[in-house]
Amino acid sequence: MTASDDRRLRATQAWLEIALAEHASIPSFARFSIELVALGAPPDLLERSARAMEDEVRHTKMAFAIASRLAGKSLGPSAINVEGALVKQPEWREVCRSTLLDGCIGEGVATRQAEFGAARSGSPEAKGFWKTVAREEARHAELAWSFLEWAVQQKPELCGYLQRELDRKVESMGLWPSDLEDELADLMEFGILSRADLGRIAVESVAEDIIPRAREVFAPVLVG
Ligand SMILES: [Fe+2]
Ligand SMILES: [Fe+2]
Numbered sequence: 001m002t003a004s005d006d007r008r009l010r011a012t013q014a015w016l017e018i019a020l021a022e023h024a025s026i027p028s029f030a031r032f033s034i035e036l037v038a039l040g041a042p043p044d045l046l047e048r049s050a051r052a053m054e055d056e057v058r059h060t061k062m063a064f065a066i067a068s069r070l071a072g073k074s075l076g077p078s079a080i081n082v083e084g085a086l087v088k089q090p091e092w093r094e095v096c097r098s099t100l101l102d103g104c105i106g107e108g109v110a111t112r113q114a115e116f117g118a119a120r121s122g123s124p125e126a127k128g129f130w131k132t133v134a135r136e137e138a139r140h141a142e143l144a145w146s147f148l149e150w151a152v153q154q155k156p157e158l159c160g161y162l163q164r165e166l167d168r169k170v171e172s173m174g175l176w177p178s179d180l181e182d183e184l185a186d187l188m189e190f191g192i193l194s195r196a197d198l199g200r201i202a203v204e205s206v207a208e209d210i211i212p213r214a215r216e217v218f219a220p221v222l223v224g
Pocket of ligand 1: 022025055056059133137
């Protein structure tokens with residue numbers, strides 16, 4: 001296998017993983033909608049959750065299209081085991097925690113990573129994907145913050161807990177160790193970010209976007 005074949009193969013695999021992650025995020029919004037209803041959230045949040053689910057379907061289709069083109073054959077999702085995904089009545093603490101981790105942090109970090117992808121991608125198709133994803137993941141992160149703003153008005157006692165969960169998450173995040181091999185390091189021409197860039201951007205996003213925003217959302221409730 002030539003070096004260029006090897007890079008193309010690794011890029012295909014990386015795009016397939018992106019597509020599968022997007023695919024797995026579709027039912028997260030189905031679940032979030034059920035949780036919103038169960039907690040009595042305002043319809044505006046439900047509307048935004050339904051729209052976010054459509055966004056994730058679009059991201060999934062775009063990423064599979066890129067992976068398929070690189071592979072030279074049609075690629076798509078396989079079955080996912082969702083057993084146990086919805087077994088009990090949603091509970092405030094757990095819904096707030098997962099919204100903070102997956103929504104505020106996960107989608108917030110993904111927004112910045114996508115902006116970087118849009119600015120650096122060598123391929124126009126990948127650039128288009130990252131542009132769309134940057135715009136829409138930003139919206140999903142905003143939905144998560146809107147939910148938490150509403151939730152801590154209902155349950156102010158959760159603020160301390162959520163702040164501690166955020167602190168714990170921040171402590172566990174790190175940069176990609178420079179002595180470890182980064183198998184994505186040379187794939188930017190295919191629109192794939194290196195693990196080092198992904199890690200660095202995640203740390204920046206948490207420090208510059210997420211911690212200050214959490215302070216705005218939790219602090220007034222904590223003081224009041
Ligand atoms: Fe997405
Ligand atoms: Fe998203």
